[in-house]
Amino acid sequence: MKEKIKTIAFDADDTLWVNEPFYREAEKKLCNMLSDYMPAEQVMEELYKTEMQDLEWYGYGVKAFVLSMIDTAIRISNNTLPAATVQDIMNLGRDMLQKPIELLPHVEETLEQLNGNYRLVVATKGDLLDQERKLKKSGLERYFHHIEIMSDKTLAEYTKLLHHLDCSADNFLMIGNSMRSDIVPVLELGAYAAHIPYHMTWAHEQLPYTPQHERFLELECISDILKHLL
Numbered sequence: 001m002k003e004k005i006k007t008i009a010f011d012a013d014d015t016l017w018v019n020e021p022f023y024r025e026a027e028k029k030l031c032n033m034l035s036d037y038m039p040a041e042q043v044m045e046e047l048y049k050t051e052m053q054d055l056e057w058y059g060y061g062v063k064a065f066v067l068s069m070i071d072t073a074i075r076i077s078n079n080t081l082p083a084a085t086v087q088d089i090m091n092l093g094r095d096m097l098q099k100p101i102e103l104l105p106h107v108e109e110t111l112e113q114l115n116g117n118y119r120l121v122v123a124t125k126g127d128l129l130d131q132e133r134k135l136k137k138s139g140l141e142r143y144f145h146h147i148e149i150m151s152d153k154t155l156a157e158y159t160k161l162l163h164h165l166d167c168s169a170d171n172f173l174m175i176g177n178s179m180r181s182d183i184v185p186v187l188e189l190g191a192y193a194a195h196i197p198y199h200m201t202w203a204h205e206q207l208p209y210t211p212q213h214e215r216f217l218e219l220e221c222i223s224d225i226l227k228h229l230l
């Protein structure tokens with residue numbers, strides 16, 4: 001594997017830095033705001049339903065999440081939601097966009113060691129502006145040769161990315177926390193994929209099984225990849 005890999009792509013959210021806990025925190029606050037209408041458990045179910053319906057229209061990221069929260073709240077309240085609550089929900093989104101970046105353990109030292117030996121790339125979903133801002137704030141920008149903000153992480157999108165990078169699947173490794181987005185399509189493409197589980201993963205990104213594949217690696221921590229590559 002070491003001899004083959006030339007380009008390594010990293011997922012960003014919950015691979016390089018903390019992300020999902022901020023969504024859960026906002027979700028909890030939404031449940032509190034809507035507790036007069038519905039128990040928390042049900043609010044979360046309704047929100048997930050809305051998110052799944054909205055995905056193809058709004059894509060991923062905080063903006064889409066805010067729209068889904070508002071849509072859910074209006075529905076749950078039977079169109080009686082006060083405008084002030086809509087404002088509160090929008091503020092949840094603004095707070096999320098302003099969170100400081102918390103790098104995950106060993107991220108910077110791993111990039112530092114790989115830099116120079118491999119071409120490093122970021123491949124992430126989410127809002128363009130938000131992801132660009134997060135990358136700048138993270139201080140990690142200088143390690144990356146290319147930043148790709150993808151509308152979705154499907155086989156077709158990865159094919160486009162590899163074409164753009166002029167890289168064959170044989171020379172490509174993707175590292176990320178989401179089985180559905182970072183691993184499965186990449187293995188399908190014939191490339192290498194390394195999974196680093198994060199303790200909190202959105203239901204949509206999970207898989208009910210672990211892929212069995214000769215080009216699949218399961219890691220505990222991002223720095224574990226060094227054993228395979230250096």
Ligand SMILES: [Mg+2]
Binds near residue numbers: 015177
């Ligand atoms: Mg991720």
